[in-house]
Amino acid sequence: MPGLCGVFCFVGRMRLVLYWDTLPGNGMDYEITSSHILYLTFPMEAVVLELVKTKHELRQLLKAVRSEGKSVGLVPTMGYLHEGHLSLIRKARQDNDCVVVSIFVNPTQFGEGEDYNTYPRDLERDMESCRGLGVDIVFAPEADEMYAKGSCTFVDMERLTDRLCGASRPGHFRGVMTVVSKLFNLVRPDRAYFGQKDAQQVLVIKTMVRDLDFDIQIEELPIVREADGLALSSRNTYLSPEEREAALVLSRSLFEAKKRIEDGERNAELIRSGIVDKISSQPLAHIDYAEVVDAETLEPLREIKNGVLIALAVRIGRTRLIDNIKMEV
Numbered sequence: 001m002p003g004l005c006g007v008f009c010f011v012g013r014m015r016l017v018l019y020w021d022t023l024p025g026n027g028m029d030y031e032i033t034s035s036h037i038l039y040l041t042f043p044m045e046a047v048v049l050e051l052v053k054t055k056h057e058l059r060q061l062l063k064a065v066r067s068e069g070k071s072v073g074l075v076p077t078m079g080y081l082h083e084g085h086l087s088l089i090r091k092a093r094q095d096n097d098c099v100v101v102s103i104f105v106n107p108t109q110f111g112e113g114e115d116y117n118t119y120p121r122d123l124e125r126d127m128e129s130c131r132g133l134g135v136d137i138v139f140a141p142e143a144d145e146m147y148a149k150g151s152c153t154f155v156d157m158e159r160l161t162d163r164l165c166g167a168s169r170p171g172h173f174r175g176v177m178t179v180v181s182k183l184f185n186l187v188r189p190d191r192a193y194f195g196q197k198d199a200q201q202v203l204v205i206k207t208m209v210r211d212l213d214f215d216i217q218i219e220e221l222p223i224v225r226e227a228d229g230l231a232l233s234s235r236n237t238y239l240s241p242e243e244r245e246a247a248l249v250l251s252r253s254l255f256e257a258k259k260r261i262e263d264g265e266r267n268a269e270l271i272r273s274g275i276v277d278k279i280s281s282q283p284l285a286h287i288d289y290a291e292v293v294d295a296e297t298l299e300p301l302r303e304i305k306n307g308v309l310i311a312l313a314v315r316i317g318r319t320r321l322i323d324n325i326k327m328e329v
């Protein structure tokens with residue numbers, strides 16, 4: 001009887017079936033007879049997580065996925081995954097046949113003197129989190145793989161990127177848009193997932209997708225917070241216990257502002273100054289910006305109406321944290 005040895009696998013959801021029948025004369029140093037039938041079947045669909053370090057391998061894998069007519073969801077991250085990231089991944093898992101998570105600390109979005117070198121990294125732990133959520137592919141290239149030697153093409157935007165984080169981190173959004181465009185071109189996802197935590201970033205990405213005709217649906221998910229209100233961030237790991245306590249001033253000032261607006265306050269400057277006063281009363285906190293702006297244009301508001309975004313960037317010690325709240329009035 002001819003030998004039979006089968007491994008059936010698909011990128012994405014995978015069923016692994018190993019089946020040995022008689023394998024006479026197969027060159028192995030032990031003998032398998034017909035009475036040794038190894039039959040290894042995973043009746044549940046098991047997901048195999050691929051760690052991909054090169055653009056070429058990523059493209060090859062995704063070509064196979066797309067040829068089967070499968071949908072693809074992309075979650076771009078800088079890694080050191082926490083529940084905020086995981087909420088995006090869970091949604092991507094629900095919506096798509098194949099989920100790609102990119103983990104890349106993108107040098108072009110960090111300014112001089114910022115924390116590119118010290119940004120927390122733990123690929124092994126991130127792989128475990130992704131495995132647990134049934135991610136199909138983690139794309140984690142090195143910087144010199146992502147950016148070809150001599151790279152000199154960038155994606156940029158006017159107006160929206162002049163404000164908030166764009167004003168306090170010059171060049172930041174150019175780096176973000178460039179790397180996200182590259183990821184969109186490499187993965188060609190049907191959907192891509194971003195958090196409201198980076199409210200200006202998701203607005204910039206939605207605008208870029210519209211303006212450059214990327215055929216990708218952008219999904220925006222709410223901010224995930226600790227029980228005491230602190231927005232989850234990979235940078236929270238920089239905080240000492242005392243700073244961690246001080247950092248609560250961001251969310252608390254936002255929640256207070258929200259309450260005042262719900263109670264009828266419509267004067268944007270009063271809301272803004274209330275936030276500034278509260279944050280200034282915390283000695284470890286230094287305001288980078290605190291703005292009450294139109295949620296679509298990011299223009300500062302006089303009167304609170306329609307969609308409003310209250311956005312903060314505050315340094316707690318040496319750690320720059322951002323947080324925001326969006327409201328429809």
Ligand code: AMP
Pocket residue numbers: 076077078079083084085087088193194195196197198221222223224225231232233234
């Ligand atoms: P990062 O790794 O910081 O670049 O973030 C990757 C994605 O996760 C971005 O779309 C962020 O907006 C999102 N994200 C980060 N923190 C949170 C959070 N606390 N809640 C929801 N999404 C988040």
